[in-house]
Amino acid sequence: MALNPIIAAVTDRIRARSEQSRGRYLDLMSRSAAEGPRRAHLTCGNQAHAYAAMGQDKDALIAERAPNIGIVTAYNDMLSAHQPYERYPELIRETARKLGATAQVAGGVPAMCDGVTQGQTGMELSLFSRDVIALAAGVSLSHNVYDSAIYLGVCDKIVPGLIIAAATFGYIPGIFLPAGPMTSGIPNDQKAKVRQQFATGEVGREELMKAEMASYHGPGTCTFYGTANTNQMLMEFMGLHLPGASFVNPNTPLRDALTVAGVERAAAITALGNDYRPVSEILDERAFVNGIVGLMATGGSTNLVLHLPAMARAAGVILDLEDFHNLSEAVPLMAKVYPNGLADVNHFHAAGGLGYMIGELLNAGLLHDDVSTVAGDGLERYTQEPQLKDGRVSYVEGTKTSLNDKILRPATNPFNKHGGLTRLKGNLGVGVIKTSAVAEERHIVEAKARVFNDQHSVKAAFQRGEFTEDTVVVVRFQGPKANGMPELHSLTPTLAVLQDRGLKVALVTDGRMSGASGKVPAAIHVSPEAANGGPLSFIQDGDVIRLDATKGTIDVIGVDLSTRTAAVADMSGNGNGVGRELFEVFRQNVGLSSDGAAVVV
Template identity: 80%
Template sequence: MTIDPTITRVTDRIVERSSASREIYLDRMCRAAEDGPRRAHLTCGNQAHAYAAMENDKDALAAARAPNIGIVTAYNDMLSAHQPYETFPDRIRAAARTVGATAQVAGGVPAMCDGVTQGQPGMELSLFSRDVIALAAGVSLSHNTFDAALYLGVCDKIVPGLVIGAATFGFIPGIFVPAGPMTSGLPNDEKAKVRQQFATGEVGRDALMAAEMASYHGPGTCTFYGTANSNQMLMEFMGLHLPGASFVNPGTPLRDALTDEAVRRAAAITALGNNYTPVCDILDEKAFVNGMVGLMATGGSTNLIIHLPAMARAAGILLDLSDFAELSQAVPLLAKVYPNGLADVNHFHAAGGLGYMIGQLIDAGLLHPDVKTVAGEGLDHYAREPSLSDGAFQYRDGPKDSLNDRILRPVSDPFQKHGGLQDLQGNLGRGVMKVSAVAAERHVIEAPCRIFHDQNDVKTAFKNGEFTTDTVIVVRFQGPRANGMPELHSLTPTLAVLQDRGLKVALVTDGRMSGASGKVPSAIHVSPEAAMGGPLARLREGDVVRVDATSGTLDVLNVDLDSREAIMVDLSGNSHGIGRELFEVFRQNVGLASDGAGVVV
């Protein structure tokens, strides 16, 4: 099979760009691996502390011949996606004993729900929580008693933070264990309609609350294709999940069997056996290219354009927005899942899901098949699907045809010939747009701009009837250094109403939108951000801005920005309340959004 030349070209460019940092990283991992099983370096006193509460597992732990698996869990009751993890440690410990291994909860990491904090001050901690999660994972594994790790996390910042932690401890094998999506509730298009009706005053809060509760109704991941489910896709494309693990509902026999199998597999790939597969060998340049291809083919979350570079840096790999842009031109859009379509991830999974898509992309030469994964050598494992036969776990060949071509299509007949993301560059800086849900006639918007420094002021202007003509709405001082780069997803219903009224509207911001970015053209993550004196800080009310997803440009027209002073605003209100005072050191040391907005990497 021949790999597509664009895939090869981008991969080679990443390898060359990363050669020095990747060599340093691999050398560190190699030296750590040469030390052998971790517990051999602990004193008897060290080990006694680690095993004191382990009851029936003490003898096996002290003998140091059985693999000991560390569990890093993001369990809490606040996230529906993470609530099922409450019972996972007992199940994992029991499964480990069946293969002569032991398992311990190494530690917990925080996990905040962006759905709860959306449009609230707490959202200003969200992006930085990724770095806190990476740090907490590092603390969890610092006891140095583990031969492998299981990472229990699903949602927006949790998986990227755990990957950064796993890469830092890359000499230890690791498997990511999902909990699965909640069953389908109120259809997403109906929920979106009620949100827009509430924005215009057509329905009251009681109707809005009823719709939201009918949509988010039980344990499991939210069913739209946002950041959480994009994370799950990514872990399969990059070989850190077991094949087919992502979209099996919680509390089902197959979900439990997949968790048990992850434990068995983790025990099998430690350095104590003959199939040692550390995370550092899995997370190579080809794996990250495969992840980016998956993002394009599924029309995944724009948040991953921030997270992937940060994850890659932890493994010594340097990604650039140009890599995403070039891959987007080569990879077709094969899925239509809300907000890109009406279906949710359960419908996507039933139509053939990731197994069908990975098989299609491998056959088309759009993925690197020759990679290491937690399931073994080769990505072809991920074209299979898990099943139960008389209660026994097994894999079978995945579907060769889509079972619903309104949701999932082959490479030969895609929804779009190009992926769902576009890199934007111009005199206003560098940003990105998710175009998979935006109608083609709205890929180019040129209009005078209105400038805001707070998302709530946009909503106020809307309620006051101030938007009556075509407008580019600029919301600046929303970057990581200004206020932690909160998502501005709560603006989506307002902007959608303006668009439905026949206006040409676009959003330009140095903030984020969401994995649920929808049908309104939005140039987001604009970098350098306004708080760093970026071009957006020189923009003035009424300047004509052109957002062009066709040519990949983002410009203010007929203005010499260099002749203007950058606007400075009082950001002191962002530095306290709801825990924000604890994150001042993060705001002062964060990197550019285009580089991953990292603090710890």
Template identity: 75%
Template sequence: MTLHPTIARVTDRIRARSESTRGLYLSRMRAAAAAGPVRAHLSCGNQAHAYAAMTADKAALAEGRSPNIGIVTAYNDMLSAHQPYEHYPQLIRDAARRAGATAQVAGGVPAMCDGVTQGQPGMELSLFSRDVIALAAGVALSHNCFDAALYLGVCDKIVPGLIMAAATFGHIPAVFIPAGPMPSGIPNDEKSRVRNAFAEGKATRAELMAAEMASYHGPGTCTFYGTANTNQMLMEVMGLHLPGASFVNPGTPLREALTEAAATRAAQITALGNDYRPAGEILDERAYVNGIVGLMATGGSTNLVLHLPAMARASGVLLDLADFDELSQAVPLMAKVYPNGLADVNHFHAAGGLQYLIGQLLDAGLLHEDAKTVAGDGLAPYRQEPTLQDGRLAWTPGPTETLNDKVLRPAAAPFAATGGLRHLSGNLGRGVIKVSAVAPERHIIEAPARIFASQDAVKAAFKAGEITSDTVVVVRFQGPSANGMPELHSLTPILSVLQDRGLKVALVTDGRMSGASGKVPAAIHVCPEAAAGGPLARLQDGDILRLDASAGTLACLTTGFETRPAAKPDLSGNSQGIGRELFAAFRAHVGAPDTGAAVVV
């Protein structure tokens, strides 16, 4: 199938924009690869320290003729998605030995749960945790003992941080290993109903707790299509998972077989073999365009609009918000998974999942089929799904027809003609909006502004009954240099209630919304941020704002607002407590949201 002209045009534009940075990156990676297996350059004393605890593998490690795989793990018990990783290192070590290789846990990285920190001070560390993860993975791999790396991570900031590290160590192969989603709990719309009822005082805390515990009920990724599951889709579409690995439930024989197969594959693609596939060559402009296409086709998390530019920069590729917008206009929305629909990722997987979706996108010319992957040259292997046949892992042709067209549809008959993510620009700056779950009649909101400097202030105004007419809620001083750019997902029930009362409401913020956000129009990631003197800092209550997702504009219609002095934030409450004082240097040096809000690249 011929590549779609928009896909080709945007890819060429990214390639041209990145020519210098990508060239310098590849030169560094090739120089590192040319040095040969890294352990050969370590002294005997260096190596003795590295192998001292590896009782069963000491001889093979000292000989240095077989691949040594570094495991970077985000295991902890706080994240349900990461709890299954507790026992993965032993599976990997055993599989590596069977493949004639060795494996060591190189190090751990932190992994925080946005579901725990939503609306809490800890959320102000969330975005910065991505860069900390990249740094921690860099420390793990700095021992320079590894011929390939296996990355164990799933959730919101963890995968992007690990990709930034994998790109930095791009001279060695990288294989990402997921843990899979937990089995389905109560329906997502029922969970949302109870949350909204609690926000209105119509449900008790006990009822709310019961609903939440029935939704988040076991090991594995949360089952809605938020940032964590969007990450897993990306790793597969970008060719860093084994085909079909993303959405197999934890604790199953197939999940265990895929983990072992990932270790075997990592050993096969090192420079010591004949199928060398360094991460830096996989992470090129085609991979990132494929990732954005997957994001649009599935209605994925807006957080990836922040993360993908930061990930790409680590591999010398420069993305712009206009790239996302143009690709969104060419890619149909093929999936309806909560919050864009009622189904969860288990229903999506059962309906044909990524194998069906990737096959459809390839046939429509919407993916770069020739992109390099850990599974082979090209995305063709990702049409196949893994199965167990007599206890052995095998890949068989994936479905060519959807098994549930309420959840997953063909590219030729999608839920919507476009991916539902728009770049916004105007006299309030640049931002993005996700409209895949927003009703068409709410794509344009024009109403007076109500200005807030915190989400707690919005909640207080709601409880006091102050928002009774059409309103654009502006929550400013939520950008990365102000307070770390927290998600404002705890406002979703309030805004949903106001909308359900018949009001036209929208959110405008220089902060983030969760990957689980849905039906309320929200202009997010607005930059320049208010704390840097951006236009949001000049707004006042009553200014008429217009958010037009159809035209891609975000503007203040009140004459003369641009000449007002910028409001000065009081950020004293955001600088201390729950570890925030440790991140002062991050807030001082973070980049702009439209380039990824990164500190380390």
């Protein structure tokens, strides 16, 4: 199938825009690769330190003829998604030995859970943890003794941070090994209903806790389609997972077999063999376009609109919001997974999952097939399905039809012809809105503004019964420079209640929403942020704001903002408590959210 002209045009535009930066990056990677296996440049003393604790693997390491695989792990057992990684290093080492190779844990990176910090002070560290992860992974790989790398990470900022590091060390082949989603708990819509009932006082904390524990109940990724599971989709669409690896449950024979297969592949694609596949060759403009196409087709997390530009820039590829906007217009929404439907990712996987979607999108000319992946050349490989045969992974042809058209539909008969993500532009700045879960009659909201400088004030006003008419809730000073750009997901139940009461409600903010952004229209990531003197800093209560997702505009009506003085929030308390002191340098040096809110790239 010929490539869709919009996909081709956006790819060409990115390639032209990135010509110089990508050229510099590839030249650096080429020179680094030309130096050969890294261990050869270490002194005997250097190597003795690196191998001192390796026991039976010492002889193989000293010989330098077999690949040494570096493991960068985000394991901790507070994150359900990362708890299964506790046993991965030993499985990886055992597999490597059977291949005549070696493996070492190169280092650990922090992994925080936005579900734990949601609405809490710790959320102000969340976005910056991506840059910390990239830095920590860089330190892990700086010992220069690895011929390839295995990255163990799943959740919100972890995968983007690891990608930034993997691209920086792009002359080293790398493969991402997922842990998989937890098995299904209570339905997500039931959980959401209890949350709304708690917000209105209809149920108490005991009922809320019971519902939450029944939803988040075991090892693995949360089962809704938020940022963590969107990350897993991206790794498959971008060719850094093995085909079909993303949504296999933890601690199952197939999951372990896929981990073993990943180690085998990590050993096979080093410069010591005949199939050298460095990350730098995989992460090109076509891979990033494929990732954005997957984001649109699945109705994925808005957080990736922040992460993908930062990830791409580490590989010399420059993305902007127009790319997302144009690709969203070309790519159909093929999936309905909570919060954009009732199904969870286990149901989605059972209905045909990513393999079915990739096949459909390739047939529609909406994906680049001519890419390099860790599995080999061509994205067509990712239409295959892994099965367990004699204890090993065996690939078979994946389903060509959806097994549940309420969850997954073909590209020719999608849930929506639009990918569900729209760039917003107007006199309030530039932002984005995710519309895939928002009813069509709510895509345009024009109402008076209520202006708040933090999310807790919104909740207090709600409890006082102050929202009695159509309202655009403006929550400003939530950008990366102000307070690290926390997610404002805890506002969702409150605003959903107002909407269910028949009011037209919208959120406008320079902050983030969760990857589980839902049915309330939300203009997010508005840039320049209020702390930089952006337009939101001039808005006052009673100003009429029009959010139009159909035209992609966001404006204040009938007001000349240039005649006003910018509001200045009291942010004196933002710099201390729960580790915020350590992140002042990040807040002072962070880039615009429209460019990925990055510090290290």
